[in-house]
Amino acid sequence: MRARHLTGILVCALAVAVAPTAPAAADPAPAPATAATPTDSLRPDPGPGTRIVNGQRTTVRENPAVIAGLRVGGGGPQGASCTASVVGKRKILTAAHCMIDVSGEKSYLYGDDDLDSAGDESFRTKVASYKAHPKYTGPGSWRQGYDVAVVTTADDIPVPESQWAKVAGSADAALTRPGASGTSVGYGNVGPGGSSGVLYKTTLPINDAGRCQVFDIKVDPDVMVCAGYDDGRTANCSGDSGGPFTVDGVVVGVSSWGSSKCDRYSIMARLTNEMGDWAKAQIGGGQPGDGKFSVELNPSSGRATPGGHVSTTLTSQAGDAGAERIDLSATGLPTGASAVFQPASLTSGGTSKVTFQTSAQTPAGSHTVTVHAKGASGTRTATYTLTVGDGNGTDGPRPTVSPTSGTVTGGRYVNVDVTVSGGRGPSTLSATGLPSAPTFSPRTVPAGGTSRMTAMAPYQAGTYKITVTATDKEGRTGSADYTLTVR
Template sequence: MRAPRLILPLAVALAVTMTPMTGRAAADPPPRPRSTAATPTDRLTPGATPGPGIVNGQPASYRDHPSVIAGLRVGGSGPQGASCTASVVGKRTILTAAHCMIDVAGEKSYVYGDDDLTTAGDEAFRTRVNKYVTHPEYRQANDWRKGYDVAVVTTQDDLPVPQSQWARVAGSGDAALTRPGRTGTVLGFGKHQQGKLYSATLPVNDPGGCQVFDVSVNGEVMLCTGYDDGRTGICSGDSGGPFTVDGVVVGIVSFGAGTCDRYSIMARLTNAMGDWAKETIGQEPGEGTFGVGLSPSAGKVEPGAYISTTVTSQAGDQGPEGLDLSAAGLPAGARATFQPVRVNAGDTAKLTMETAASTPKGIYKITVTAQNGSGGAKTADYTLTVGDGGGTEGPQVSVSPASGTVQRGGLAQATVTVTGGSGTSRLSASGPGLPISPFFNPSSVGPGGTSQVMIFAPFTPGTYKITITATDGASKSGSTLYTLTVR
């Protein structure tokens, strides 16, 4: 009798074995035993030996699938800690599997814009998790066995995906998309291809014919896709990846066989579970439909003097909602005063920028932000020239926060602000003991600009001093220190 095969909620690729075909008819093989369910992580179940590659899968790119994003965790077994796959569904919102958040330990983060995680530093963006919400029926580890394997994740930073490219999520009105016989596409950063993004085409099956596991495939909350003959399948590491039909995410990779040779089971979204996901996604702070501007949007002042401009606002669909005003990017010694500091959309305010005698000469970009009560924000820029704008002092650099504490191999993140200098400043960072150079997004900023720095912690505990440097167009430099504590 064949040994039971293990399964595992997926977190990776699409692999299998192929059986040679002969020209001679053969007797039907005996029924295969049910596979035993295993804890759904990005690690393969002990004893499982999946095939070496993807069958009927093909390399994919975020350029063709702009909403796909890779999930990492400290301790994850894939390249850079790759653990799961997910979909961008909002400006700071990601849709993935609940077991990616609850069933595995380790600080979690996301990487965007890289099809191959085997080389660090060539991604477009990194961010950490701010919070997550799992479906109310997914209460503890291993609840993927009963379904409801869906989570909505909020990131710490805005994701670099325009709204027009956010993934579309199915709901109860889209049941026709998951009728047996439909065909969809699954995406994942799979282990079998060492953290490279792959896709595969899988059919939707009647769940009644997919009862091959010791976990019941509940068609109310699960989709049974793929094949039971090792032809194509998902595997440990693809968890949370999207299964799309007609461009709509109808399922989320949940579990399957540890040897990747049985059906691929998705959390189903063409039901009330999808309605829950869409409602939860909609609770993210919105962009707001109001507008903000500055008149004039540029001005020149001598050190020690002040200059004023008018903040204009336009009401949106919410009418004259209250807007809180703030300014960032001011040069050293300068301050901004709003009169009033809070306006109703449609009203105006006076902004006065007062410099000090010690304020360096230069050209600065001042960003004025108007924020509504639900977290939606709009910005407008003011170009402030101090003195002749030339500046001989070079750029000034600050970092906030100025220190951070992470676990070994973790990710620290801070905001770098550059003021003064001549033209655009190029950012760099260095420090003894770092495994790879810190990454900036963007890598260059103008006067008054900001950038996010991502610092990958060493695996040796200790305190590390990291020098962050800005070099302007005149080759003048300014630096500041960031202190990283690794526990």
């Protein structure tokens, strides 16, 4: 902007010297910056301003909660796709679009400062499951915000509890006030095209949202944090998605989106509101250093026949304030089921045997039960997956799709989660309604399981109804519809 302004002054001076009565030409208003998610699918145009400038190399040792997100087909080294934070023994915090907007089996790698040199990492694990914020309704929803997800890994992550990232919530709103500064860390792009795979950090100031309305998409201050600079002197880019934005040692935002050329502000999913509260509830247990106790169920799932029972153990740990009395209860129990705690009250640091008793009227299937532990410092929760019978209902399979609709341009891909309940045994998925049949990963799922459907939009504009069919091992079927609008 300084260079363009100076040019305008020189032209104006020349006009005065040659023709004093001629009006000076005004600088044209800059075009809005094209917004894009800084994932590995982004390919910035080459040229000045497309690289993350003024970042500094850093290490996992300096940032022990940072972990690399990989996916099959990812654009970075070893399939690097996103960045994330370790927030629990098997819990990772990242951006929802890292899980929903890109296809390919996902996994995480820990302990490597440079992904170009394979073998330096100390740990790899697959994704067991994930939950995106319920208001992140499908691919491209980062435009409206709520771009946060909590991932559960298949294995314990070798990061001590004292080094887990601390996540902000609605009580921490002051941390994202304009004028504060935070640190962004990621494995993202440091030059035109592709992810770097090298861990970098940079310091970004937090701005008033009014200054950040320079994109073709609105920056919503209720669910987004605008950080960085309008000239992009340092910014997040491709591959940094999902990485932590930290203020005073607390993760207040998750890297979400920015300029398609990575040369303007960086937009984070805000956690200093109900989004952070939601994430902390999904994480479960105590956040390090918040002074509160933590609870955990081990095992966290089990099976019982109708009329039978299954037990687990609740383990608690005292917080910074020391031991306190904890009262236990449960919600989300299916019809005819109850939870018995032995004991129902304990002192933090102790354990309780939890028994889930079912009845003949308890419906078959998988049910999520939430155990609540209430103490003087607050309430903690832990979830238990209770499977009754063989996990299948007596009816045919019932698929559901999430989201139920989407809009894309012709030739682009959409990803949809398909969850199947009921049926006998695993169900095989298929779909009709498009010239090119959608694919499923995996194609066969057990009752309660989820598959990712990937469909390519036809090049001809219009509205298409995709019918997803689940067929169980006895040949019974169920279906659900997804509406695809091609513009």
